[in-house]
Amino acid sequence: MSLFLTILAAGVITYVTRASLIVVGDRVTLPGQVERALKYVAPAAFAAIAAPALLGGDQFAAFGDDIPRIVAVLLAGVVIAKTQSVPLSLFTGMSALWLILWVS
Amino acid sequence: MADFSFDRHAFWAGFRDIFPLAVPGIPFGFVLGVVIAESGLDRFVAWLSSPIVLAGASQLAAIELLAESAGAAVVLVTVAFINSRHLMYSAVLRPTFSNFPKWFKIIGPYLLIDQAFALAITQPDDTDDRARMWHYLGSGALVWLVWMASTGMGVVVGDIIEPEWQLGFAVPLLFGGLMIISITNRAGIVAAVVGAVVAVLGANLPQGSGVLLAIVLGVVAGGIADTRLGATPEAAP
Structure with missing residues (x-):
């Protein structure tokens, strides 16, 4: 499938998800179990995407090189846990990374 | 048939009210744009995911997967999973939208992003349907514009950004942050x-x-x- 068709299909899927219950109205309700499970999609999905990328694939080869990244992640984690602000934690993590790389 | 003609006041109120919620999306959109520029994919087509999909986390995940030449099926199922929370939004807003005109029920869901949802469910109970609808559309319009501009800017500026800056690292940071919040x-x-x-x-x-x-x-x-x-x-x- 070409890139455009894949993106188009992703758009259709997303739209259908958003429109489904608004359009079909009262005819369908979500089973309680499904509704409960939906709550865990976000933590599972975001963790699944973040974890391999954070380890960068070569995690055992050059642990020393990863120290700036580990510090950046920890700082960003603390900031987001305290403030719930994604941009602020992004800013903190990237600034920490740049600072450490610049100093060392 | 109730009156749903354009309510300028409510539309601009929605446009303004969502501003503080839309601002945090700017760095997110920018990072997505840079990732698109560096992905090796056709940038314009990849950027079209902004108007077509209009859901940041799923766009970012899809671009990352596509850049690693993952299969279309994997990309689509991942997008479906990440955006499945919108099913909840849809369920929650159904009673609110039930009396709105048909054309709205087609356009409204397209704009059902996290921020628009958060704003819609926090409108005062005594808001009438017409004002509620145009407020929602105004808020959606601003988030739409901000998202197109910030992702577009990332794509355009992406070339200037050096690999040594490790801006790609913002992606796992971002998803890690979303994980903690969720x-x-x-x-x-x-x-x-x-x-x-x-x-x-x-x-x-x-x-x-x-x-x-x-x-x-x-x-x-x-x-x-x-x-x-x-x-x-x-x-x-």
Whole structure:
């Protein structure tokens, strides 16, 4: 499938998800179990995407090189846990990374 | 037939009210744009995911997977998973939208992004339907414009950004942050840990299917933990 068709299909899927219950109205309700499970999609999905990328694939080869990244992640984690602000934690993590790389 | 003609006041009120919610999306959109520019994919087509999909986290995940030449099926199922929370939004807003005109029920869901949802459910109860509808459309219009501009800017500026800046590192930081925000109880921690561990172990599975397996197992684990651990505080929107 070409890139455009894949993106188009992703758009259709997303739209259908958003429109489904608004359009079909009262005819369908979500089973309680499904509704409960939906709550865990976000933590599972975001963790699944973040974890391999954070380890960068070569995690055992050059642990020393990863120290700036580990510090950046920890700082960003603390900031987001305290403030719930994604941009602020992004800013903190990237600034920490740049600072450490610049100093060392 | 109730009057749903253009309510300028409500439209601009929505446009203004969502501004503080839309601003945090700017760095997110910018990072997505830079990732698109550096992905090796056709930038314009990849950027079209902004108007076509209009859902940041799923766009970012899709671009990352596509850049690693993952299969279309894996990309689409991942997008479906990440955006499945919109099913909840749809369910919550159904009674609010039930009397709105047909044309709205077609356009409205397209704009059902996290921020528009958060604003829509926090409107005062005594707001009349016409004002409510135009307020929603005004808020959606601003978020739409901000998203197109910030992702577009990232794509354009992406070339100037040197690899040494490691801006790509913002992606896992961003998803890690979203993960922490989305965890509202102990079952959420279980879902995240299972998702992370399976994704790392399955990193070499073909076509990026490790991510999918990780999401499925994470959700199942979260669901089981939810039942076992009992009482679940409401998830934040």
